[in-house]
Amino acid sequence: MKKKTYEGYTYVDGGVCAAKGFVANGINCGLNSDKNKNDLGMVYSSTVCNAAAVYTQNKVKGAPILVTKEHLKATGGKAMAVVVNSKNANTCNADGVEKAERICELAADALGIDADMIINASTGVIGQIIPIEPFEEHMKELAGGLSADGNDKAANAIMTTDTVDKQVAVEFILGGKTCRLGGMAKGSGMIHPNMATTLNFITTDVAISADMIQKALSEIVKITYNCLSIDGDTSTNDTLSVMANGLAGNEEIVTENDDYAIFKKALYIVMECMTMMLASDGEGASKMLECTVSGAPDQDTAIIVAKSIIRSPLTKCAMFGEDANWGRILCAIGYAEADFDIDKVDVDLESEKGIVEVCRNGSGIPFSEEKASEVLSEDDIYINVNLNQGEASAKAWGCDLTYDYVKINGDYRS
Structure with missing residues (x-):
């Protein structure tokens, strides 16, 4: 980190x-x-x-x-x-x-x-x-x-x-x-x-x-x-x-x-x-995830959306698999308990290997899967979301979900 x-x-x-x-x-x-x-x-x-x-x-x-x-x-x-x-x-x-x-x-x-x-x-x-x-x-x-x-x-x-x-x-x-x-x-x-x-x-x-x-x-x-x-x-x-x-x-x-x-x-x-x-250092983690939500109507909305993404099990699994399955991110944004227009949302994935744009105005756009895999191969992954509906922003942090998480918690008391 x-x-x-x-x-x-x-x-x-x-x-x-x-x-x-x-x-x-x-x-x-x-x-x-x-x-x-x-x-x-x-x-x-x-x-x-x-x-x-x-x-x-x-x-x-x-x-x-x-x-x-x-x-x-x-x-x-x-x-x-x-x-x-x-x-x-x-x-x-x-x-x-x-x-x-x-x-x-x-x-x-x-x-x-x-x-x-x-x-x-x-x-x-x-x-x-x-x-x-x-x-x-x-x-x-x-x-x-x-x-x-x-x-x-x-x-x-x-x-x-x-x-x-x-x-x-x-x-x-x-x-x-x-x-x-x-x-x-x-x-x-x-x-x-x-x-x-x-x-x-x-x-x-x-x-x-x-x-x-x-x-x-x-x-x-x-x-x-x-x-x-x-x-x-x-x-x-x-x-x-x-x-x-x-x-x-x-x-x-x-x-x-x-x-x-x-x-x-x-x-x-x-x-x-x-x-x-x-x-x-999340249990079993191989990647640190940081989600930044910008363009929100207020900070509380930005926080709610960022936390919704970072705690999504499917998004965490996709990051572990180095799979740019941005639909899982949109899904997590969509069930966030906040008011905003999903049709204005943009999503990028970023690491030290660069940035790949995966979603614009709530819809997928063409991108290189090869470039996306390279970006997601790094230890620190940044999920950048722009709601395009205001000036507020917030960050949330988490990690990927790996096989080792289950192993660790399966015998925690020992």
Whole structure:
């Protein structure tokens, strides 16, 4: 996946540790029998952070979400650490909230902070009782190993069926101060639009109020994570949190001023990039799909159409087969629940190998099947749709549907 470039923003290494004052670590505490795979991670700032989060819209919610919501409410949007585990989702368990609170207490004791300052998250199998012993035995080891270059270990700790870790960070100038914003994400399957998808943690040294973080986060989620679909299943544990410790030294952002716009753009860049990383690493995926819908009467229409295309199983299968079966795209556009004239729609398929025009004014046009196959042979495929009925646009992301997706999910619990 190729990162997009944005003027004034430079990609840097470090993920959640790129911003000043943040440290991280990841270890194997025994939840995962593979000792080479971390299963418990932590991110920490010794300076209190303003924080905000968004969560799954699934009616079934993991216990860590319930606990994290209460913590952020109790502190008025303050946090200092994230503690997260993989392998067990701590969801649909009678003692789930009790266990999540205990995990936060153990982390707080190891860090010397209040338990309400902990953001908790879990990912893995649903409905299995989470053992507390691994946390009791290894939390101090986890906290003791925190370091400014521990982001890789933490990113590894949140992976489940992911084949690669997902990290990104950018550097930019705000109020004359050099600032950084970075994050890590996990997710490969059980991903579908409806608020943040998967587990995602973002840190920044920008000084900004919790209300402004929440506003920016909620708006950007709508056009990034909420426009991502791998398989049509919305997870029970989806969480995306942002912590800002203010160590960059800029004047705190408390209104929608120019500095807010710069911060919001940085947040968008990181969230867009992680969304694309998640799409690229969809379970069994061989191609990342990005659908751009332009010429829409309004943004909501553009989003609805783009998401309809990106989650179409038949379109996903066609992309896997490198088959320019554009009729499947028109079909997905046609059942999108929005108002527009299908007879004005144009469709192009694009990759680094070029562009092939396949549809104009809702009808097929002659094109080279050989050229189309060449275009669709690339790893990143762009489906460009112009509704020709307005000025609004939106993007959605996903991946192809392959044989391996079924294999992976046929024995997920093992």
